[in-house]
Amino acid sequence: MKIKSIKAYHVVQPFVDGPYRMSKGRVADCFDAVIVAITSDSGVTGWGEMAPLGNFYSAAFPAGTRAGVPEIAPHLIGQDPRGLAGIGRLMDTVFKGHPYIKSALDMACWDLTARAADVPLVTMLGGRESETAELYRVVTHGTVDQMAALAKRTIAEGCHRLQVKVGGNVRDDIERVTAVASAVPKGTVIFCDANAGWTPYQARQFADATRGIDYTFEQPCTTIEENMSVRRMLDKPMVLDESVTSLGEMLEIHRQGAADGLTLKISRLGGVTQTRLIRDVAVDLGFMITVEDTGGAEIDTAAMAHLSLSTPEERRLHAIAFHEWVTVRTATNKPPVTGSRMGIPDGPGLGIDVDPGLLGKPFFEIG
Template sequence: MQPFVDGRYNMSKGRSAEGFDSLLVSITSNTGLTGWGEMAPLGSFYSAAFAAGARAGIVEIAPHLLGEDPRALTRINRLMDTIFRGHPYIKSALDMACSDLTARAAEVPLVTMLGGQENDMADLYKVVTHGSVEEMIANARRIITEGFHRLQVKVGGKVHDDIERVAAVAGSVPKGTVIFCDANAGWTTYQARQFVDATREIDYTLEQPCVSIDDCLSVRRSLNKPMVLDESVTSLEEMLDIHRKGAADGLTLKISRLGGVTKTRQIRDIAVDLGFMITVEDTGGAEVDTAAMAHLSLSTPEERRLHAIAFHQWVTVRTATNAPPVIGSRMGIPDGPGLGIDVDLALLGTPFFETSH
């Protein structure tokens, strides 16, 4: 378990978590190189994933990978999908470890194999979690004093309370602060339209107001602002459906939700070509997962990149050194081949599962 530095993380509908329950995977080749992967769901309420399920699934899948070439990423993914249907979050850390190992074998940073590094640093945002008006104002002001100018404000609760919260937060931060209002699919279309109508004079981007793509599209038709979808992006097919329907301007791609670095890169590249703005992140994690997010973010064309998040700074437990560097409100990638991180084995304890060829 990786407890949060700032305590409980609150979302709409009373959902909350005390930290990330993280799964770390290592894959070692017959040449002695090791690649690392990480998957950490935000509780069991956020995505169709839970940590105990990931651990059980790894035990089922891992033995089938023995003897395979970890550099054959497409083959590895097809094999995992053949022997274990669905459950992409279970496969995410395995694919990440193979991606790390592949880049290490080539002696290049992973960003090079993901299309090339666009620039040195990605802009970061921080989250203003659900709370009272006073708590959210204080949180937003604290984040601004830390040098950040991009906020994700959690909404998706009682609409009139959310209207008051967002108006108060927007009025308490400097003009020009970038604000995303993220409902985490917490509203009906009726509630979302109430919020949209009452906040027309506030400058923000609306993120995932409702559960389904069609409901979000219905809200977007009356929206005078950009819309980003997150929870709706579960596969290449869903991303293409969003594009066909014109349901969003931007997408948040979460590595574990899509099944790993390989599939995230595929969807990212097609989405960029289709004109979407892109954020690449995950459902949680520390140094390993954040490094993967950084490599994917910085290989996304700068003009199509929205922002990133530094999850390794959210948690109190350190599992690796040479973490993604954060300077002010921007994040880079670690130096070195692959993900560039060095996992501290002494901190991990005894593996819950090991298998070998």
Template sequence: MRITTIKAYRLLQPFVDGPYRMSKARQADAFDAVIVALTADDGLTGWGEMAPLGTFYSAAFAAGAEKGTAEIAPHLLGADPRALAQVGRLMDTVFKGHPYVKSALDMACCDLAARAAGVPLVTMLGGRESDTAELYKVVTHGPADAMAKLAARFVGDGFNRIQVKVGGGVRGDIERVAAVAAAVPKETVIFCDANAGWTPFQARQFADATRAIDYVFEQPCATIDECLSVRRSLDKPMVLDESVVTLDDLLDIHRKGAADGLTLKISRLGGVSKTRQLRDLAVDLGFMVTVEDTGGAEIDTAAMAHLSLSTPQERRLHAIAFHEWVTVRTAANCPPVSGSRMGIPDGPGLGIDVLPERLGKPFLEISGK
């Protein structure tokens, strides 16, 4: 089995609910996705997607993914997509660093390999641990009363898990979280996510003033050591997200006892293959785990669902349905969502049926070998 044709597309995916706001005036109006299709000599096609959240969230941007994909793609012609480790080493050899550029290509190889085997991707990722994963909703940064109303709406819609964006002015964020907590039932699971927006001084101010509120603290500061300094005086669980970029980061977090849980982002780590490696190690080391990505529609959400549902239930935190965030539809048979839970589509590979006519004209189309 050899890759004979590679196509790549760039697609803007506007948000259904308007701008996505974080602290410090960081906001995005859409995901800017790069989608790739790898076709093999047997006629099967595998799909991959990556979409950064603006240019402020991670060291990734769509224009870079577009240019990088065009650089790497010719080297993959003639490669066996089922040899995932070999493909990964090849990409790392011809294109140093920039894991986000390689993410959609690796995802497409994983999809193609599972389709060739005639099994859903979840089977190749360790097997399905449950039928569905519990979803969470994000309460974006804004006025306290607006955030409280949004949180109450989510709970009214049947969601029991919410992520509250903090990381701005400490006093204002204390008021925001207090308002949200007062607006939802006590059993609601609340994550306070600062997106690395605070100094340790600010994070400790916030933690001290909110001790009476039950929540999980997520990525309060930029570095592992800064988050650890906050954790030492914290009486709540801590999850790290932006700090997990490499395997060495994961091991450093474990060695220092810097967190109870990890959020693994597919594009940040370089694809499904490397995310699976870190996910399995994180589980073995006793972390709670969330597997998601920086953004995307049906293709990326399907990959997140397969990785989530192959994570042991007792170690899985929650999942997110990004394809419901955007106004575009890129595939049929998308990841099924029922209430506050998400499953995986029926069928081999990712299980989705991509609709190429909705992707526009490819910016890259090459064939050979």
């Protein structure tokens, strides 16, 4: 089997609930996605998607993806898409760094390979560990009353896990989180996510003032060392997200004992291949795992679901349904969500039936 053609589409995906706000005044109105279709000489097509959250969240930006895919894609024509490790090495050889650009291409190769084998992607990723994964929802940065009301409404809609955005003015965030915790039932799972917005001094202030609230602290500071300095005084679990950029960084987090759990983002790591590798090693090292991405719609959410459901259930934290965040559709089906849990679509590969008519004209095509 050989790669015969590659197409790339640019799809802007506005948010259903308006602007997404996080620490330091960072805000985005949409996911700005690149969707890739890779077709083999046997006529099978695999799909991949990558969508940065603005220019501020990761070392990735939408225009970079659109510029990078045409640089890499010609080198993949004629290659066997089933040689997933070799495809990854080839992309790294012809285009150094920039793993986010390679993510959609890698994902499409996985989808194509699983579709050609007529098995769901979860089977190739280690096997299905459970039927569904528990979802969390985000309480974005806002006023005290806004955040408490959103948390209360989210719980009323059947969700039991909240990620509360912090990382702004410490005293204000203490008030916000206290109000959120008071507005939801006892036993609600709360993660306080600063998105690396604080110095260790600020993070310690927040942690000390909120000792009476049950939550998991997520990525309070930027570097592994800064987060470790906070962890030394912390009486709560800690999860790192932005710090997990490679297998080497994950192993350094383990060496320092800097976290109890990890959030693995597919595009930050360069695709499904590296995410699966890091996930499997991290599970063996005892970490709790969340697999998600920086954004996207049905395609990327399906990849997240397959990786989540092939993660041992006792090591899985939760998942997120990004396709529910956006106002546009890219496929005729979607990862199924029932209540506060998400499964995977039926069918081979990702199980997503992409409708090219919903994507517009490709901005790049080769074959």
